[in-house]
Amino acid sequence: MSDNMIDLLMKSLGETCYMVLIAIVLATLIGLPLGVILTVTRKDHIMPNSLVHNVLGAIVNATRSTPFIILMVAIIPLTRMIVGSSIGTTAAIVPLTITAAPFIARVIESSLLEVDRGVIEAAQSMGASPLQIIGKVMLPESLHSIVLGITLALIALIGASAMAGALGGGGLGDLAIRYGYQRFQMDVMIATVVVLIIMVQGVQTVGNMLSRKLNKNKLS
Amino acid sequence: MIKLVNVEKTYFSKAGNIEALKKTNIEVRQGEIFGIIGLSGAGKSTLIRCINMLEVPTGGQVFVDGQELTAMSEAQLRKARQNIGMIFQHFNLLASRTVFDNVAFPLEIQGMPKDKIAERVGELLDLVQLRDRADYYPSQLSGGQKQRVGIARALASNPKVLLSDEATSALDPQTTKSILQLLRDINKRLNLTIVMITHQMEVVKEICDRVAVIENGVIIEEGSMYKVFTEPQEETTKEFVKTVNDIKIPPMIDTESMKQNYFPGSRLLANLTFLDSGDRQEKSTGADQPLVSAIIKRFGVDVNIISGKVDYLKDLPYGTLLVEIMGDEKSIADSLRYIREAGVKLEVIGYVG
Numbered sequence: 001m002s003d004n005m006i007d008l009l010m011k012s013l014g015e016t017c018y019m020v021l022i023a024i025v026l027a028t029l030i031g032l033p034l035g036v037i038l039t040v041t042r043k044d045h046i047m048p049n050s051l052v053h054n055v056l057g058a059i060v061n062a063t064r065s066t067p068f069i070i071l072m073v074a075i076i077p078l079t080r081m082i083v084g085s086s087i088g089t090t091a092a093i094v095p096l097t098i099t100a101a102p103f104i105a106r107v108i109e110s111s112l113l114e115v116d117r118g119v120i121e122a123a124q125s126m127g128a129s130p131l132q133i134i135g136k137v138m139l140p141e142s143l144h145s146i147v148l149g150i151t152l153a154l155i156a157l158i159g160a161s162a163m164a165g166a167l168g169g170g171g172l173g174d175l176a177i178r179y180g181y182q183r184f185q186m187d188v189m190i191a192t193v194v195v196l197i198i199m200v201q202g203v204q205t206v207g208n209m210l211s212r213k214l215n216k217n218k219l220s
Numbered sequence: 221m222i223k224l225v226n227v228e229k230t231y232f233s234k235a236g237n238i239e240a241l242k243k244t245n246i247e248v249r250q251g252e253i254f255g256i257i258g259l260s261g262a263g264k265s266t267l268i269r270c271i272n273m274l275e276v277p278t279g280g281q282v283f284v285d286g287q288e289l290t291a292m293s294e295a296q297l298r299k300a301r302q303n304i305g306m307i308f309q310h311f312n313l314l315a316s317r318t319v320f321d322n323v324a325f326p327l328e329i330q331g332m333p334k335d336k337i338a339e340r341v342g343e344l345l346d347l348v349q350l351r352d353r354a355d356y357y358p359s360q361l362s363g364g365q366k367q368r369v370g371i372a373r374a375l376a377s378n379p380k381v382l383l384s385d386e387a388t389s390a391l392d393p394q395t396t397k398s399i400l401q402l403l404r405d406i407n408k409r410l411n412l413t414i415v416m417i418t419h420q421m422e423v424v425k426e427i428c429d430r431v432a433v434i435e436n437g438v439i440i441e442e443g444s445m446y447k448v449f450t451e452p453q454e455e456t457t458k459e460f461v462k463t464v465n466d467i468k469i470p471p472m473i474d475t476e477s478m479k480q481n482y483f484p485g486s487r488l489l490a491n492l493t494f495l496d497s498g499d500r501q502e503k504s505t506g507a508d509q510p511l512v513s514a515i516i517k518r519f520g521v522d523v524n525i526i527s528g529k530v531d532y533l534k535d536l537p538y539g540t541l542l543v544e545i546m547g548d549e550k551s552i553a554d555s556l557r558y559i560r561e562a563g564v565k566l567e568v569i570g571y572v573g
Contacts, residue, residue, distance in 0.1 A: 116310075116312065118308060118310055118312040119312045119313070119314060119315075121274060121308075121312065122306070122308060122312035122313075123325075123329075124274060124301075125272055125274060125301060125304070125305075125306040125383075126301065126302065126306075126325070126326040126329055126373075126377070127297075127298040127299060127300075127301035127302045127326070127329060127330070128298070128329045129298060129329075132329055136325070136328065136329070137314065140314070140316045140317070141314060141315060141316050143316065144316075214316070216315050216316050216357040216358075216359060217315050217359050218359060219357050219359045219360050
């Protein structure tokens with residue numbers, strides 16, 4: 001592989017990291033409150049409200065059931081409104097965020113539901129308000145599990161970002177298709193796949209480590 | 221201190237409504253340990269949760285320390301709950317917080333400044349003898365230690381009332397004893413009113429002043445622990461008492477052929493209970509008389525003592541004696557009358573050959 005190719009690979013790696021990292025941060029900022037609301041508005045939880053729960057749930061499900069490639073095209077007007085353009089790496093961040101946010105909302109919901117009801121009850125018995133219960137009990141108690149969920153979302157985003165090439169978003173997936181597949185450069189194809197594998201492994205390892213560090217349930 | 225007036229709780233569901241608690245009236249006095257005993261599903265969990273409104277009653281009124289909780293707004297109720305500590309069967313500690321931070325939790329909620337919190341938590345950890353475990357996480361503690369943390373946490377905001385929801389049910393007998401000892405201790409030292417629900421008669425026997433027995437959402441019997449224990453009226457209560465006070469007949473006695481009436485050559489098997497109500501004004505309770513030698517001399521019977529023990533109901537001692545009385549029909553009957561008149565509780569088990 002030529003120096004030129006290695007430069008290209010590094011550039012694509014940078015693009016992928018840029019897209020995915022910004023998208024995961026934005027998606028978490030949106031998905032976290034969504035997940036919290038989805039949890040606490042359940043009918044047996046601390047702020048039951050079936051209207052809010054069902055409407056939010058329906059929106060989340062609708063977004064999650066749209067295939068990414070279609071979502072990306074469908075929200076082009078929105079992307080143009082936010083970024084000013086519908087083409088390019090920055091533009092790809094918008095659909096990536098929108099696809100990851102409901103996913104994160106669901107993983108956070110399931111993490112929060114794992115929090116022992118007895119612990120929440122204990123906090124209520126001490127006079128904690130719903131906001132205090134969310135901030136001081138539910139989130140800290142499930143943080144280790146939320147970290148694993150976000151790791152999962154991050155890996156899914158790395159996969160989805162490969163499709164961003166369709167919008168001229170660049171990144172590793174784009175590189176693999178344009179050079180590896182369309183120009184029959186097998187070495188580029190293999191190189192990108194290897195880089196992707198290393199990335200995913202790294203993300204998962206760091207996620208696992210962080211989660212283990214945060215989990216105080218199994219200390220000896 | 222605590223007053224429940226006609227408190228009701230019904231769970232409504234499509235499959236049918238469940239009346240977990242029917243019109244219940246309870247009054248708990250300042251500084252006493254009040255036990256509520258019942259089998260699982262009897263409604264005791266619902267009852268204790270109505271006291272701090274974790275379960276909102278569907279009818280009736282709840283008063284704690286003169287305030288009507290059932291008439292409060294959410295915000296007022298949260299404030300009032302700071303006056304009511306609660307401990308749980310499964311401890312319900314925050315796994316992500318250290319012992320110190322768990323005890324600090326209720327104080328943080330109240331917005332106490334950090335330096336004050338540190339001071340108060342220190343005192344509480346001394347009280348439950350866990351200062352050296354301050355930086356441990358709950359998963360590093362034994363069950364008894366976890367419950368001590370739970371107690372320290374419940375006492376953090378200086379509550380007037382402590383609710384105990386089966387606090388010892390998940391602990392081994394040894395640890396149960398030490399936790400009960402701690403509860404007794406803080407009850408005396410802080411003049412704290414304690415309400416505890418349990419299904420274990422040993423727990424009631426160990427520390428309660430008064431007790432209520434609950435079955436199918438109804439309080440079926442209530443009174444001083446001593447009275448309920450020694451003179452149970454209801455079948456369920458008798459069953460509970462039996463769990464700690466069962467008469468064990470040794471295998472050498474042939475109970476197969478036991479009869480309820482005298483037959484020639486038979487021996488009477490009887491259980492005598494010597495009570496001390498603690499009230500010196502009351503008539504003799506038999507514990508101060510040489511009862512056995514008296515019936516031997518007066519009625520010419522022979523008495524064989526099979527087993528005996530002295531036990532305590534909280535602080536009051538009571539003794540039981542399992543005896544065989546041998547003699548003719550009349551002298552046995554005379555002996556029984558004499559024992560009854562002496563104020564000793566007599567339970568005739570039967571005549572054996």
